[in-house]
């Protein structure tokens with residue numbers, strides 16, 4: 001019922017909607033690149049045509065063209081975001097998407113005095129498309145970003161909105177391309193109440209870790225003396241070669257006295273490889289699992305999958321070393337098709353993909369040892385087919401084929417439950433005994449620990465084609481991605497709807 005027009009901003013405008021609203025977002029492509037927009041974390045039940053990843057669910061919107069995304073916010077409330085889902089354009093094209101609870105439905109925690117959105121980003125001084133194109137030509141890793149931004153600013157900014165004694169909710173979004181991030185505020189506890197638009201059992205922490213694609217709502221209490229308190233945003237990377245040490249800074253200011261008379265309380269970011277700080281945060285996350293918001297964890301598993309994820313090296317005649325970095329899942333480096341998988345599936349167009357994605361890695365090997373096995377990957381556009389409503393357990397196992405590294409994996413079209421996590425090689429006999437099937441946290445993006453594994457479960461109750469990929473954009477570019485194809489069900493509301501009339505053509 002409301003129409004709003006937005007022009008370019010960085011980050012983009014915050015969209016505020018309510019649970020059960022239908023959003024119609026008309027995107028007019030005014031840039032020189034092909035474009036598509038993904039509504040990260042929105043379930044898109046039966047509306048895969050509006051999900052957005054280019055060549056997975058749609059052909060791009062070409063320069064000068066328009067497309068209206070049309071979807072309903074069913075059964076979800078919280079902080080999510082939208083971003084371009086083609087090339088590296090999400091570096092600058094992203095913004096917050098906030099879903100308020102239905103009218104009259106309170107938060108399951110005391111209402112904060114005010115709410116603020118904090119979008120964390122990454123900035124390159126040069127054109128990001130030039131950065132990634134150069135890297136793809138050379139076969140080597142791209143340049144790291146020059147700055148971390150907070151609501152678009154790289155340096156010291158002040159949040160003026162706090163007044164003493166009150167509680168504020170911060171809706172924090174990691175929209176960075178390639179960096180997992182630590183976030184902390186000097187002298188303030190952060191009470192975590194929600195992640196990825198799902199409520200969690202509230203807990204206090206000094207530092208949160210947030211991966212690209214993740215969102216976290218925290219409540220802070222302005223209960224110190226009047227002053228300025230430093231906010232730090234710094235990279236977390238548990239890999240042998242940490243490269244980026246740039247810290248983004250902001251400050252929270254209490255407005256009880258004149259700012260120039262206030263001193264700033266400082267705080268230091270954790271070291272870049274502070275895995276224990278990250279674990280202290282992720283290990284305590286639990287679904288709220290209340291009467292109103294029960295955790296519907298699948299107790300039985302129809303499809304049990306093991307995906308080995310990591311980097312590899314493939315031959316490349318034109319590259320500087322004669323080889324290029326690639327990434328793979330079960331040794332398959334995903335190749336993007338020329339038309340969208342969803343269209344090919346819906347219209348029965350053959351030759352676009354094969355439905356034979358391997359359920360397990362090719363040969364059993366020591367994933368986390370330093371063996372150089374299967375370093376060369378195969379290539380293909382392969383999807384894994386699931387019947388409607390099948391339950392899936394997916395173990396994502398990091399490999400050390402080149403080097404162990406954290407991988408924040410994002411699944412489109414679903415939330416999943418994080419039922420287990422461990423270091424070393426996953427053991428299918430003993431590890432499931434320790435799974436949490438009662439109140440595991442529910443998310444849409446989860447970090448696969450460096451040299452370890454994580455187990456997730458979900459119910460395939462959304463027909464369509466759904467992308468699964470590492471949300472570190474460089475890894476996606478290198479091929480760390482695949483897709484699930486969920487078939488239509490037999491019931492009246494269990495099949496994909498028709499594509500919209502203005503659906504972009506390739």
Ligand code: C2O
Nearest residue numbers: 040053213410467
């Ligand atoms: Cu936020 Cu497929 O991405």
